[in-house]
Amino acid sequence: MIEEELIRLRRHFHKYAEPAWMEFLTTVKIIEELKNYNLDLYYGKEIYFNKRMGLPEKSILESYKNSISISDIEKKEEILDSYTGLIAVLDTKKIGPNIGFRFDIDANELCESNSLGHLPNILNFSSKNSFAMHACGHDAHMSIGIELAKILASNINKLKGKIIFIFQPAEEGVRGAYSLMNNPIIDKLDYLAGMHIGMDVKSGEIGVGSHGFLATKKIDIIFKGKASHAGASPEKGHNALLAASSAVLNFNSLAQHSMGEARINVGKLNAGSGRNIIANKAKIEMEIRGENENIISYLYDGVNRIVEGSAISYDCSYEIEIKGQAPSLISYDEEFIKNLRNYYKEKSYKLVDAQLKGSEDIAYLLNEVRKKGGKTVHFILGSNLKDSHHSEEFDINEKDMLRGVDLMVDFVKYIEKIDKIDYERIENENFAYRI
Numbered sequence: 001m002i003e004e005e006l007i008r009l010r011r012h013f014h015k016y017a018e019p020a021w022m023e024f025l026t027t028v029k030i031i032e033e034l035k036n037y038n039l040d041l042y043y044g045k046e047i048y049f050n051k052r053m054g055l056p057e058k059s060i061l062e063s064y065k066n067s068i069s070i071s072d073i074e075k076k077e078e079i080l081d082s083y084t085g086l087i088a089v090l091d092t093k094k095i096g097p098n099i100g101f102r103f104d105i106d107a108n109e110l111c112e113s114n115s116l117g118h119l120p121n122i123l124n125f126s127s128k129n130s131f132a133m134h135a136c137g138h139d140a141h142m143s144i145g146i147e148l149a150k151i152l153a154s155n156i157n158k159l160k161g162k163i164i165f166i167f168q169p170a171e172e173g174v175r176g177a178y179s180l181m182n183n184p185i186i187d188k189l190d191y192l193a194g195m196h197i198g199m200d201v202k203s204g205e206i207g208v209g210s211h212g213f214l215a216t217k218k219i220d221i222i223f224k225g226k227a228s229h230a231g232a233s234p235e236k237g238h239n240a241l242l243a244a245s246s247a248v249l250n251f252n253s254l255a256q257h258s259m260g261e262a263r264i265n266v267g268k269l270n271a272g273s274g275r276n277i278i279a280n281k282a283k284i285e286m287e288i289r290g291e292n293e294n295i296i297s298y299l300y301d302g303v304n305r306i307v308e309g310s311a312i313s314y315d316c317s318y319e320i321e322i323k324g325q326a327p328s329l330i331s332y333d334e335e336f337i338k339n340l341r342n343y344y345k346e347k348s349y350k351l352v353d354a355q356l357k358g359s360e361d362i363a364y365l366l367n368e369v370r371k372k373g374g375k376t377v378h379f380i381l382g383s384n385l386k387d388s389h390h391s392e393e394f395d396i397n398e399k400d401m402l403r404g405v406d407l408m409v410d411f412v413k414y415i416e417k418i419d420k421i422d423y424e425r426i427e428n429e430n431f432a433y434r435i
Contacts, residue, residue, distance in 0.1 A: 002147055006401040009033070009143035011125040017107035017132040017139070020170035021055050023084040026105050026142075030086050030167050033146050037153040039165075040089040042185065044078035047087050049182040054175040054218065054323035055082055059348040085169040085176065087185055089162055092152050095261055096161025099415055100369070101408060102362050103145035104171035107132040113392035120395065135394040137197040137383075142167055144195070144404040151409060157419040160416060164189065166365070173218055175327035177361035181368065191415050192369040194362040195379040195404065198389060199354065203397050206407060207354020208344055208381030209331070209337040214261065214289040215296040216327035216359035221247070221307055225316040227280035228271070237278025241271035243314035244282035247306050251286070260291030262299060285323075289359055293326050326361040330370045332377065340377060343414050349407070354380035379407060 016025050031041060055061075065080055073079075087107060112118075112126050112133040120126035127133045149165045164185060170176030180186060201207055205362075223244050228237030248266050255264040264286070271282035288303065290296040304320065311318040341351055366376040381404045386395040 002151070002405065003402045006143050006147055006405070007398050010139045010147055010401065011120075011123070012140060013139035014120060014134045015125045015128055017127040017129055017134045019056075019109045019132045020106045020175055020192075021052065021082040021084060022061065022064055022132075023169050024065070024070060024079055024208050025068060026074055027079050027084045027167075029088055030142065030146060031073065034086075034088055034149055037150055038090065038156055039149060039153055040091060041086060042089070043086040044075035045184055047085065047185075048083060048179050048416050050179045052170075052179045053325070054170070056174050082203055085338050086167040086179075087183070088149055088165040089185065089399065090149065090156065090159075091162050092156055092159045094160040094362050096159070097190040097415055098162045098164065099190050100113070100164040100166060100192040101145060101148065101411060102166040102168055102192065102194045102365060104138045104140045104168050104175070104362075105142045106170050107171050108135040108390055110135050110390065110392060117394060118393055118395070119386070130404065133392070133394075135390050135392070136172065137389070137394075137396055138171065139403050140197050140396055140404070141195065141396075143403070144401055144408065147405050148408045151405065152412065153238060159412070163412065165312055168362075169277065171361055173324040174216055174359055174361040175324040177364040178325065181364055182430070186365060187368070187372070189369050190374045192374065192376045193379065193408065193411055195362075195375075195381055195408070196356070196360070197381045197400065197404065198383045198385050199356060199380045199434055201354055201380045201382035202351060203382050203384045203400050204354045205350045205356075205382035205401070206344065206376065207352055207382075208341045209332050210354045210356050210378040210380050212293060212355035212357050213248060213329035213363050214263065214359045215293055215328040216236070216287060216289045216324075216326050217296060217300055217388070219285075219303065220321045220323050221284040221286070222319045223247075223282045223311060223314075223316045224318070225278070225280045225282075228278045230276045231276055234278060238280070238315045239278050240282040240316050243280035243310045243316045243318075244269055244271055244284055246313060247310040248284065250310070251273065251303065252307045254299055254306075256292070257295050257298060260295055261289075262285075262295050263289035264299060271347055290328070296328075304424070324361075326359050327363050327367060327431070329363045329378075330367045333375050336375045337377060339410075339418075340414065344410070347410060350384070356380075356414075377411075381407065
């Protein structure tokens with residue numbers, strides 16, 4: 001029954017894939033699935049305490065909103081204003097720990113394969129939106145989150161403390177987690193767990209305490225020059241395309257650092273308006289990644305220097321805007337992770353070393369919990385993938401989702417078993433654990 005529900009949910013979310021800040025139908029679906037359970041649901045503007053980064057252009061948002069129909073729901077207009085996502089709280093009314101789980105909900109900006117051998121095409125649940133596809137497993141993540149919430153809510157009498165389910169928008173492009181920072185619900189967490197499916201870990205295996213989180217910044221750069229006739233008066237123009245091209249070539253000199261991994265990539269360069277016109281505008285969309293904050297600072301400072309130099313060389317002005325970002329991960333509590341791994345081994349899980357090999361904005365939330373004295377963990381849920389993450393034919397082994405639910409239920413059991421904190425001491429303002 002649970003497995004059937006997981007597959008039903010996953011295929012629904014896969015079919016109605018929505019990219020970052022456009023998860024309108026997705027948010028409403030999560031609300032509808034959870035509203036009849038013993039959960040307090042928070043959504044809309046009330047869960048946001050920081051600026052939202054990298055919002056889509058208004059024309060794109062309006063076009064999509066006009067193409068869908070959403071049932072009447074409280075705060076409908078706020079959701080449609082890109083205040084997407086949801087926080088659900090299970091309050092047992094009994095003294096105990098605050099345990100949090102985070103599940104990302106957005107899809108990739110990608111057109112899904114039309115291959116006849118692609119399972120979503122065979123079973124008719126491929127994405128209806130040509131501009132969005134769940135090519136990273138977030139459809140599975142939120143399905144696991146919904147079923148986990150239902151199971152725990154149905155067993156509320158066996159639990160203590162509060163359990164918080166964070167359904168986070170806009171993970172792709174690392175934009176969403178930052179906007180939820182300073183939320184008092186999240187600030188009071190004693191434990192926080194996150195999870196990602198796949199990541200080169202096989203079906204039947206799990207990683208406990210994922211590592212390899214790279215800090216990152218997603219950057220847009222606009223050069224502004226002056227147009228002129230390319231044949232009659234080229235000297236009167238200020239070539240923004242050449243300024244951008246010069247910058248792109250020089251960026252590659254930055255991607256090396258003796259203190260750890262460094263990455264730099266220009267994914268997009270658009271410029272000019274015609275073959276016989278000196279380009280008066282150019283836009284670069286790029287990213288930098290680094291093993292730690294020092295490397296990210298080094299790369300970002302270098303990008304700024306190169307952009308400034310290129311602008312001066314071609315007599316252009318420029319703008320730099322950060323469209324998304326995430327930090328590297330603060331170290332886990334080693335003793336906590338060691339004991340947690342032993343616990344899962346005792347329960348016959350097959351553990352492997354798991355590396356994220358990229359950037360994930362859950363690092364913002366994990367780091368905040370650690371800074372306040374809480375314990376954190378990130379899991380990798382193994383799954384034999386049909387193709388790599390972010391590819392047109394990406395697909396998971398749906399049977400692995402049930403193991404994901406078991407993994408999280410067992411985490412709650414473990415925390416409620418080991419959590420021996422004397423909660424009667426909460427009047428002490430220096431005491432780290434709260435209710």
